[in-house]
Amino acid sequence: xxxxxxxxxxxxxxxxxxxxxxxxxxxxxxxxxxxxxxxxxxxxxxxxxxxxxxxxxxxxxxxxxxxxxxxxxxxxxxxxxxxxxxxxxxxxxxxxxxxxxxx
Amino acid sequence: xxxxxxxxxxxxxxxxxxxxxxxxxxxxxxxxxxxxxxxxxxxxxxxxxxxxxxxxxxxxxxxxxxxxxxxxxxxxxxxxxxxxxxxxxxxxxxxxxxxxxxxxxxxxxxxxxxxxxxxxxxxxxxxxx
Amino acid sequence: xxxxxxxxxxxxxxxxxxxxxxxxxxxxxxxxxxxxxxxxxxxxxxxxxxxxxxxxxxxxxxxxxxxxxxxxxxxxxxxxxxxxxxxxxxxxxxxxxxxxxxxxxxxxxxxxxxxxxxxxxxxxxxxxxxxxxxx
Numbered sequence: 001x002x003x004x005x006x007x008x009x010x011x012x013x014x015x016x017x018x019x020x021x022x023x024x025x026x027x028x029x030x031x032x033x034x035x036x037x038x039x040x041x042x043x044x045x046x047x048x049x050x051x052x053x054x055x056x057x058x059x060x061x062x063x064x065x066x067x068x069x070x071x072x073x074x075x076x077x078x079x080x081x082x083x084x085x086x087x088x089x090x091x092x093x094x095x096x097x098x099x100x101x102x103x
Numbered sequence: 104x105x106x107x108x109x110x111x112x113x114x115x116x117x118x119x120x121x122x123x124x125x126x127x128x129x130x131x132x133x134x135x136x137x138x139x140x141x142x143x144x145x146x147x148x149x150x151x152x153x154x155x156x157x158x159x160x161x162x163x164x165x166x167x168x169x170x171x172x173x174x175x176x177x178x179x180x181x182x183x184x185x186x187x188x189x190x191x192x193x194x195x196x197x198x199x200x201x202x203x204x205x206x207x208x209x210x211x212x213x214x215x216x217x218x219x220x221x222x223x224x225x226x227x228x229x230x231x232x
Numbered sequence: 233x234x235x236x237x238x239x240x241x242x243x244x245x246x247x248x249x250x251x252x253x254x255x256x257x258x259x260x261x262x263x264x265x266x267x268x269x270x271x272x273x274x275x276x277x278x279x280x281x282x283x284x285x286x287x288x289x290x291x292x293x294x295x296x297x298x299x300x301x302x303x304x305x306x307x308x309x310x311x312x313x314x315x316x317x318x319x320x321x322x323x324x325x326x327x328x329x330x331x332x333x334x335x336x337x338x339x340x341x342x343x344x345x346x347x348x349x350x351x352x353x354x355x356x357x358x359x360x361x362x363x364x365x366x367x
Binding site for chain 2: 353
C-alpha cells in the first residue's frame, strides 16, 4: 500500500471535496488543507465535526500562509491539526508515496 | 528532465484518473478523457474512477448538440481499445444521485466506498481533474 | 496524531526527489498557479528537483506574455519564467488546451514550450512525485 497525502483546496461550504476526501481517505493517510480549504481547520465551524470524526486515524495539516492570508491566525483551530509552511508542504509530499488532490 | 527512452527498463506505474465533476458545465470531464486516451500509448496500469458528480459523465443518452457541444460520452465506449479496463464507479455516488449501473453508457465496476478506499491506496500516481 | 515513521529530518534532507507538477488553472482567477509556484520554490530551496511543470486546462494561460497585471501585484507569468530559467525547469503547456484557448507560440513567454499530453504522463512515470494544483 502506498501512503497517501490528500490535498484539499476548497472550503467545505463551497464544495464537497473535503467530505469526499474524508470518505475515501484510508487510515494512516494524511490530509493537508490549502488555499480556501484552510477554513475547514476552524474549530468553531460546523465543518469541524467531519474532521474530528477522522482525527484519530488520519493526520491533519493546514498550510500556515493560507491561514495568515485569510485572517485566521488568531482563530482557534481544531486541536490536533498541525500548521505547516510551504517547506513543510514539500516535506509532506516527499514523505508520502503519493499525493492526491481533491479539487 | 529525463526522457523515457528505449534504454530504460520499462517503468509501469499505477495511474488513477479521478473524475468528480459533471460533464458540459465545465471542460474538466472532456479534457481528463483526452489525457486518458493519450496515456494509452505509455502502457501504464490505468484506472479510471468516477465519484460524486463524476458519475454523471457516464449517464446514457447524452445529447449535447442541444447546447452546441460535442458528445464525448461516446468515447467512453472506446476505452477498451485503449486498454483501459479498470473503470470504477462509487456505489454511494450513484445511489445519492438516484442512479444505478443500468443508467450508465458502459459496463463498469461499481465499488463500495470501502473498496474504493483500498483501490485508491494502491495507486502510484493520481491525476485529478 | 503523527505516524512516527515520518519524523527523521536528516533522512529527508539527503533524500533528494524529482518532483513533477501539474497546474490546471490560469494565473489570477484561481490560487492554483500561485500555490504551485510557492510549492516549487520551497521544494527547490530544500534541494529537490522540480523537473517539469505541465500546464493543462486554463493552466496554459500561465504562458501568456501579454499578461499585464497591476504593477503592485505579482506577475505570475514572469515568476514562472524566472524560476524555470534559474532552475532548469521544463515548462510545458498542452497543445490541445492551448489551441482551444488561443495560446500560440507568438504569445508564449520565454521558457515555456508547447507540447503534447504525453509530457504529462512522462512526468508521472519518471518523477518520484507528481503534485496537482487545480480549482
